[in-house]
Amino acid sequence: MVKHANLPRNETGIETALGVLKQQFGERFQTGQSIREQHGHTTTWIENQPPDAVVFATSTQDVADIVRVCAQHQVPVIPYGTGTSLEGHVNAPAGGVSVDLSQMDRVVEVNTGDLDCRVQPGVTREALNTHLRDQGLFFPIDPGANASLGGMAATNASGTNAVRYGTMKDNVLAVEAVLADGRIIRTGTRARKSSAGYDLTRLLVGSEGTLCLITEITLTLQGIPEAISSASCSFPSVDAACQTVMSVIQYGLPVARIELLDDVMVKALNAYSKLDLPETPLLLLEFHGTQAGVVEQAEIFGDLAGDHGGVGYAATTTTEERNKLWQARHDAYWAMLQYRPGAQGIATDVCVPISRLADCVGAAQARVAELGLIAPVVGHAGDGNFHVSLLVDMADAEELEKAAGFVSWLNELAISMDGTCTGEHGIGQGKRPYLVKELGEATSVMRMIKEALDPQGILNPGKVL
Template sequence: MVQTTALPRNEDGIKTALGVLKQQFGDRFQTGQAVRDQHGHTTTWIETQAPDAVVFPATTAEVSEIVKVCAAHRVPVIPFGTGTSLEGHVNAPAGGICVDLSQMNAVLRVNAGDLDCTVQPGVTREQLNTHLRDQGLFFPIDPGANASLGGMASTRASGTNAVRYGTMKDNVLAVEAVMPDGQIIRTGQRARKSSAGYDLTRLMVGAEGTLGLITELTLKLQGIPEAISSARCSFPSVAAACEAVMAVIQYGLPVARIELLDALTVRAVNAYSKLTLPETPLLLLEFHGTQAGVVEQADTFGTLAGEFGGEGFEAVTTAEERSALWQARHDAYWATLQLRPGAKGISTDVCVPISRLADCVGAAQARLDELGFIAPIVGHAGDGNFHALLLVDMENPQELEKADAFVGWLNDMAISMDGTCTGEHGIGQGKRPYLVKELGPATRVMAAIKAALDPDGIMNPGKVLTPGS
């Protein structure tokens, strides 16, 4: 595990808050070691820092009461959704109270005519889409994991559909939030646009719980497409695949998804899922629209791909065929773990302008080869975002040191290409040093906002900004 730094603990305040909250919440207040460890541990290589207790509120009013108790005694508050984040977002470096929002999981309203809905933060994306299916609607943001919508908003998640439907910041109309003093606010209404004051919705989306706890979200919805077409095409190199992606975007083809799998990932998927794909870089695409439209879009892509050496082009429209076509992407994580049995997969992401994607991926592959890592790469190529999954022996300090150095190098390279150190994972604890490199003096403005709203620093301390910045 990557070691983390503990922050100073307010022992007296924590002890007092534990007593008050235990009395208020009874069985919904837990201090068992296993529960605490679960809420400080995520799918990451960052060392677990467990909270002192976990509380399970059922209403916004209860969240407000929890925060008021913690504010009165200067005790940290750490929000928890499903624990699928990757950069230590739910760790408790100064101890404190974890607020598990999983019991706040109701779909409150669906306004089908306005294409929006209001949900509690514990609703997961799969739960919402199951609820919406009978109304011909869906929520398009798909980060891969069945994450909670509150957590997805807090980390400004995106995923495979972002190239057409945007990220969480584009799909949240308003939030209800409990602020660091326990006050409950709403950041907007259901109107699709507003010029009324500061954009507090965008401020809360991506704040990773450092400014307040999201307790309700109003989200944009989309109509389920009349038809969906999927396509795949193999390329002689990553550079050729990326050139094809640029051509697709510049042509204005309305692609919903366009995913890149490098040759190593394709080899792993072939072995894992008994497929026979050419073991060269692969693009997987999806088009949404009318029956005729999606067929035309797929054919246009096939023509464009051929100009860049694309081979083995295949397009399908039935659900069964599309599922088979996307099997490679769905199996990628589990398949690549088999490339080195017993190793842990360490995922990191960056995002660059699409014109620099080939350069960035190529340089990353060369660096990984130089360091001797088995590390397949997959990417949301349509918006320049890609992930490297380093397969690491967690008991080998030298490997851990090299992996940490690679992550730092990759972040620095992306920033040097006018990109970002994270396209969708968020900052958390793991990427704090690179935020300063990326945004410079702008982080001081962030720190000023944090200090104004949370002067005692109790909201998810140690995340996003370096303490004392």
């Protein structure tokens, strides 16, 4: 595991605050070892750093009360949704209190005519879409995991649909949030645009719990398309697949999803999901629109793919076949683990301009081969974002060192290509070393904002900055 140094602890403050919170919240205040470790859980290779206590909030007022107590005694506060983050976001390196928001799981209102809704942060994306289905609406951001919408807002999540529908920051109209002193603010209205003051919504979306705790989100929604078509196409090389993606974007084809899988990932999916795809680089696509529109889009893509050596192109509008294809894509993590039994998956992501995608993926594959590692690649090719998942024997110190070196090298490579060290995982603890390399002096401005909003540094310390 990658270790991060524990930060100085305020032992006296923690002991006092825990006593107050225990009395105030009763059974919703927990200090058991297993539940604390669960709330320091991370789905990557960063060590578990559990909080001193977990408090289950059921309302915005609960969150404000918890933060006020912690602020009074200078105790860290760490927000927790479903624990699906990948860069150590929920760890407690200075101890403190984890605020579990999972019980704040109510869809407050849906405004069908305006295509928007208000939700509490514990609502998951799957639960929201189940709630919306009979109203002909859906929320398009799909990071793969059934994450909480509060966590998705906090990390500016995106995923497979981002090429058409954008990321969380493009789909959040406003948030209600608790600041570091316990004040409750709302950053906007349901209006689709505003010139009223600073854009606090976009400041707080993606702030990873370091500036506030998000307690309600106003989201934009989409109408469920009349027709959906999914397609797959194999290519002789990653370069050919990426050139096709560039052609699609330049043509202006309104593709909803366009996912890149390298040959190793395809082999893993074939074995896990009982598919028989050619074991070469693959593009998976989805088109949304009218019945005639999706057919036309699929045909145009077929022609573009053929120009770059694409073979085995197949498109379908059948729900069962579409679901099978995309379920396989969402099962990629489990397929990778089965591909090398006993290994742990170490996922990292970067994002580069689409024109550099082929270069970056190709260089990553070459580096993996040079190091003798196994690392399937899967990417949201339409926006230049891809994930490399190293399959590592955690008991092998040499292999672990190679993996750590690769992750560092890949982040720096992406930055050198005018890209970013993270397209959607966020900074957390894992990518902190690369933020200054990417943004330089701008990080000092971030620090000024952090110090202004959280002068005691109690909100999710040790993350981002």
